[in-house]
Amino acid sequence: MKDISDEIKNSLDNHKINLSNRLKIPVITTYCCVLTLFNWDIILYLIYNKAEILQRIIFVKEKFNNIYIRVGVPLLLAILYTALFPIIQIGINYCLSYFKNHNTNLIRKEELENAKHQFQIQQTITGTQTLQQLSNQIDSLAINNQKLLDENKEIINNNKELLEQVKNLKNNLSQMEINYIDASSTKENSIIIPNIIQKEIENTANKLWENYEELDDKTKSVFIEILKIAQMTNEWFSDSTIETKTIFPENTGLALTPFENLKLLESSYDPDIKVEYYKPTKLGKETFNYIINNYNIN
Missing domain, CATH: 1.10.10.10 (Winged helix-like DNA-binding domain superfamily/Winged helix DNA-binding domain)
Structure with a gap:
């Protein structure tokens, strides 16, 4: 008896699993929903009418005898819905993504404007502080520069005579160099220039003779x-x-x-x-x- 009970239980469990797997198929689930909605009057009549079951069945057969419409139309609607659902879902997702992107752009634009405003405020504050610091530095440099100018004037005044002496010495030295060059130029040129020409002649002759050998x-x-x-x-x-x-x-x-x-x-x-x-x-x-x-x- 226990074995038979286990077999019946296992069989029922298998049927439940198979039924659950089939109901998971979109077409079957959609068809069941559409069939229920399309035949709502028959279902309500069978549930709430208190006549004998045989009478209710006879009434349904006589009153609702268009069985092909009652069954075929829900099947057709289920197939169309299953086929068109991905397209409808894509359209809905596209619309949602458009609004989402638009909303994201608005949020980013607002954040960017806020960031620019904060940056301008920070820059204004920093710029004011920097200008004050630069102003202080300029004043300090101006004072130091004036001191240096006064010291330079004093140094220039003290060294004016020395500069004049150096200038005179430089002029005398330049004149001496000119006199020396004029005295020695004729002798040096008479020695250097012929040597340069002779060297050029020798080099040219060597090159010409090298070409001759080839x-x-x-x-x-x-x-x-x-x-x-x-x-x-x-x-x-x-x-x-x-x-x-x-x-x-x-x-x-x-x-x-x-x-x-x-x-x-x-x-x-x-x-x-x-x-x-x-x-x-x-x-x-x-x-x-x-x-x-x-x-x-x-």
Whole structure:
């Protein structure tokens, strides 16, 4: 008997759980509510009428015989409500969020205005105190400055004669320096300037000879001919003159490049006869003489 009682109890509990789970489904819950509201007259009649149950059933069947409307319409309404409820809920949430955001903005605006007002009050108070402090400091500095001015005037008056003496001594010293420079400038320039020019000639000759070493043998032979021609004349000579004195005239352009890069030859082009002319510069003339006298040129 106890086992049977436990089985019945377990069965009832399972049915309660299943019924509770089904009632949790939105469609079923909505349908039950709509069905009750839609058939309120039948429910009230069955509850409050005191006739026999059989008579009440017969009356309901005869009076309320539109069973499809009584059952189908609540089902349709439940389905529509379940389908439209999320959309309605979104609309409601949107409206609520709009008003909530608007209210939040109003609160923030009011708080911001209050903060600005408090800041202005604090700034006014602080500014007044700061102005008073600055005023006191300015007065103190003015007094100290006046004292310093008086002391400076006294020092200037006491040292006026010394300044005049220093000025006279400085003028005398400047005149002595000018006389010394005038006396020694001619001798120093005669020694220093030639040394500087000679050093520049040597450096230029070394650079030109380094470029010469980088040329091939044919271009080197043309290079030597150009060097000899430029060393022997101060006048203009054409590239055709160079080509007639060398056996590799096609290398004339390459051989002229080092001279032009170091600005040892100035050039001039005659467009009428289409001929390029060259003339040694002053530095070029000195450099060519230095190379001829100090380098081994074959």
